[in-house]
Amino acid sequence: MPNTNLLLTFNTGSSTLKIGLFQFDADGARRIGKGLVDFSRRPLTFHLIEGPTAFDIRLDAEAGEDLRAVIAELFEVLAAHFDMAAVRVIGHRVVHGGDRFAGPVVLNDANIDELDKLVALAPLHQPQALRVIRAMKHLRPALAQTASFDTAFHATQSDLIRRFALPRALHDRGIKRYGFHGLSYAFIARQLRNLAPEVAAGKVIVAHLGNGASLCALDGGESRDCSMGFSTLDGIPMATRCGTIDPGVLLYLLGASGRTLRNLEEMLYYRSGLLGVSGISGDMRDLLRDERNEAAEAVELFSLRIAGEIGRMTATLGGLDGLVFTAGIGEHQPEIRAAICSRLRWLGVNLDADENSSNAPIISALGSKTRAFVIPTDEEQIIADEAVSLLSGE
């Protein structure tokens, strides 16, 4: 096998672990493979892509409390395809960096402890990422590990935008908006600079529409606003998460109707959003195929709330030059882009139907005042680039 430096990225989502394999040198990191384990499906299977070839490898390990057995088995499987002795660094996606981390870091015991303190703020994501970090540390104690944060990209937001209209003392204690999906937004800002530099220099809203979904307002490529705030529940409706909700509903459910905190949390994170409204599925592909009214209503509510949030963010920016769609739904579902944009004609968004239906990079019609784009995202590329910069001491 060739003598090169390898880098692995771990993107720990709420129920999946995405692995990126990169070759790197002083010039940067280049992807050579990717893998996915979906912890919501049994038996556990490692879906691995090496160049043009895909493999589905059944795993023997159980996803136990510490994930050590799963990570060890993934390394064994990867060793059959890649030179794992050449791995120099593991880069992790960590969703919440709080106020403490405004950029990527090399992980050590002290900052792993700091990340532990943020678990309550991102209960779906943070504990799982920490399990993977600790499992790696156990398995390869000498290997460097880095963390790249979803929240860090939003450090350019103003104090005003981050503020809730609550007593000041709470803000000072960290009860404020942080913003998420920052690795995706960093990647999109970079790609847009190559695709349409004149738009990237202006006012742009990016719609990251995956299982988790949010919108980000960019001015000159810097974050000014994000629909996700304090937690990954806020903003637009998602596959199974509720998005913005009247806090009076939560008080009512906890008070008069006597739900427990656990039960409420489980409902807001796992049984709401597209799944909750449709009663059918949280997967947009299922809803677009289904002919029942409830499916159509979930899709319509999703589009309506997104268009409304784009209106609000246009006020933050004071105008809109570009709109970018990304992630699973944003990249692959023209029907949803069309439904959102049909509510944004007043903002000067005018789609080209043919370009939109073929998921082309530029989907706005010639002469559209606001230009619209489809740009595939790659959070792992940002994690890899940040790990290489940290390693080379930049």
Ligand SMILES: Nc1ncnc2c1ncn2[C@@H]1O[C@H](COP(=O)(O)OP(=O)(O)O)[C@@H](O)[C@H]1O
């Ligand atoms: N070709 C496609 N591949 C993957 N997801 C797709 C595709 N087309 C539509 N989707 C939708 O994208 C959503 C998942 O988005 P994704 O970005 O993969 O999620 P996440 O990374 O947050 O788990 C689902 O609602 C799914 O229906």
Ligand SMILES: CC(=O)OP(=O)(O)O
């Ligand atoms: C922040 C967040 O919601 O992430 P994901 O989309 O991976 O669930």
Ligand SMILES: [Mg+2]
């Ligand atoms: Mg995601």
